[in-house]
Amino acid sequence: MAFTFIDLFSGIGGFHIALKKLGGECVFASEIDQNAVEVYKNNFQMEVHGDITKIDLNKIPYADLLAGGFPCQSFSKAGLQNGFNDNTKGTLFFNIKEILSHFVNNHKPIKYVLLENVKNLTTHDKQDTWNTIIRILKELGYIIHDYPMIMSPTDLEIPIPQSRDRVYIYGIHESYNVKLPNIEFTKKNKNNSNLFDSNILEIEVDQQYNLDDNKVKLIEMWQEFLDNIEFKPSFPVWGNYFHYPSNNPEQAPEWKLRIISRNQEFYQEYKTYIDKWAQKYDFWNLKPTFQKLEWQCQEDCTRLNETILQFRPSGLRAKRPTFIPALVAISQIPIIYYQNNYRKLTPRECARLQSFPDSFKISNIDTQAYKQFGNTVNVGVVEYIAKRLLEV
Ligand SMILES: C[S@@+](CC[C@H](N)C(=O)[O-])C[C@H]1O[C@@H](n2cnc3c(N)ncnc32)[C@H](O)[C@@H]1O
Known part of the structure; x- marks a missing residue:
């Protein structure tokens, strides 16, 4: 027509x-x-x-x-x-x-x-x-x-x-x-399409999209943590509040106090293991944002390398691969583990997530490309x- x-x-x-x-x-x-x-x-x-x-x-x-x-x-x-x-x-x-x-x-x-x-x-x-x-x-x-x-x-x-x-x-x-x-x-049902089974991912990807070694180490650190506790945490893990009450924020809102208190109980229960693990990774000296983990896959994934990761101010967030968070015009580019490597999604993969055809000519400035695909319909x-x- x-x-x-x-x-x-x-x-x-x-x-x-x-x-x-x-x-x-x-x-x-x-x-x-x-x-x-x-x-x-x-x-x-x-x-x-x-x-x-x-x-x-x-x-x-x-x-x-x-x-x-x-x-x-x-x-x-x-x-x-x-x-x-x-x-x-x-x-x-x-x-x-x-x-x-x-x-x-x-x-x-x-x-x-x-x-x-x-x-x-x-x-x-x-x-x-x-x-x-x-x-x-x-x-x-x-x-x-x-x-x-x-x-x-x-x-x-x-x-x-x-x-x-x-x-x-x-x-x-x-x-x-x-x-x-x-x-x-x-x-x-949002579980009906999996990033790893889709046609979204590129096979040959330039090394510039690889995650830097420090970030990979942080992921490995959290993987070791998950391997050693016997469940997937349904609450945000806030390592920077494990040592209650010394880090008790004054006048924290009710919801925050509830999470802190959940973290306290958790720490007390796993203290022997956590202290050893924290020492190995010098955990207490990491930036607060790296001391936090948000596991948002319930029991649908078993390891971090099966999830979609984002380093956010609220911590390392892991989501199901069926559930890529909306691309937004910010720097928290989703991270995947693919072909034995942790890497960021590429601009072309973001274009595909927005149903743009591969013939579309993308900005050659990556920061612009990510922003544009975050903004687009x-x-x-x-x-x-x-x-x-x-x-x-
Ligand atoms: C949500 S985005 C829309 C993206 C678009 N639908 C696409 O497919 O890429 C809103 C856009 O409005 C543009 N914008 C904001 N103020 C504007 C103005 N005064 N005149 C024209 N465009 C404007 C922004 O630069 C931004 O690209």
């Missing part, structure tokens, strides 16, 4: 790839981040306009669909109090609204809208943000479901092992007299939704 679309907050073009696959032609893109713009241009050979707040509405061509994953911001109540009657002013949703209303006022409403955001948008600001967005789209004449559609790549027909719940808002303008579909999918999920939306 041939149609045109506007790609707002276009990033590196997750929407673009999915919509193009369905027969769409992009007529306008806007993105403020120059590094993302370069990648977009390199892949799609088209102009990308900059800051959407500075663009003259008359310069935006008409399209059949407007797509965008916009940053989530609170709406100000001050606008209303000052009599502006527009509490979205100053947020980027305001710019989506301005574009849609520009075409509505010119008697040529954009037929479809498809927006994406973090799940938190639905509860943000006591749901005021969500309610305002839905109300405004309806005021512009869009038929929209009141309830959020939250979908993750793990829910796809061929599931991708990245747990990334995002909210999708889709609507059709009432002037087209068609019924809004109720796009459904089966919420999958999953192509497979957009394709799933847009296909069903465009059918009407």
Whole structure:
């Protein structure tokens, strides 16, 4: 099916790839981040306009669909109090609204809208943000479901092992007299796709992605710890609080005191072993973040090298390989043990976790590439939704 679309907050073009696959032609893109713009241009050979707040509405061509994953911001109540009657002013949703209303006022409403955001948008600001967005789209004449559609790549027909719940808002303008579909999918059991059994991992990987020796040693240290206790800890292990009460934080909240006390009991029970182990690794002199372990696989994995690891401020976190934490634009790149080696996921693997095709040209600056794939929308999920939306 041939149609045109506007790609707002276009990033590196997750929407673009999915919509193009369905027969769409992009007529306008806007993105403020120059590094993302370069990648977009390199892949799609088209102009990308900059800051959407500075663009003259008359310069935006008409399209059949407007797509965008916009940053989530609170709406100000001050606008209303000052009599502006527009509490979205100053947020980027305001710019989506301005574009849609520009075409509505010119008697040529954009037929479809498809927006994406973090799940938190639905509860943000006591749901005021969500309610305002839905109300405004309806005021512009869009038929929209009141309830959020939250979908993750793990829910796809061929599931991708990245747990990334995002909210999708889709609507059709009432002037087209068609019924809004109720796009459904089966919420999958998150254990249905395993990173190590998927086509995501690269076989030949440059050594630069290998974990440095100090980090490998920390993993081995925690493996030895796990080997010697007889269970998988269901609580965060906080070695820096083993020596209660000397490390008792003053005025810690209730939940934290509960974890500390669990760690105390645990330490007392395994003291003989832990003290020997700690001495071997000079554990008490490690940074507090390296003295913490979060085992989040229950009994589904037996060893750290079967899990997906992340070094986080809250400690070394181990998750099931069916459950890659959502890629986010930060430095906690997931770590895997593969081909006898601990290494970071590569940018190409992150691209695959976002359902980008291997023909996609990735930024050659890795920090940018990781950030961009953390920010982007999953192509497979957009394709799933847009296909069903465009059918009407
Ligand atoms: C959540 S990301 C969307 C990513 C995109 N959907 C993709 O597939 O890569 C939001 C994007 O909005 C961009 N952005 C933020 N403010 C903007 C503005 N004023 N004008 C244009 N783009 C903006 C950010 O740089 C970021 O890339």
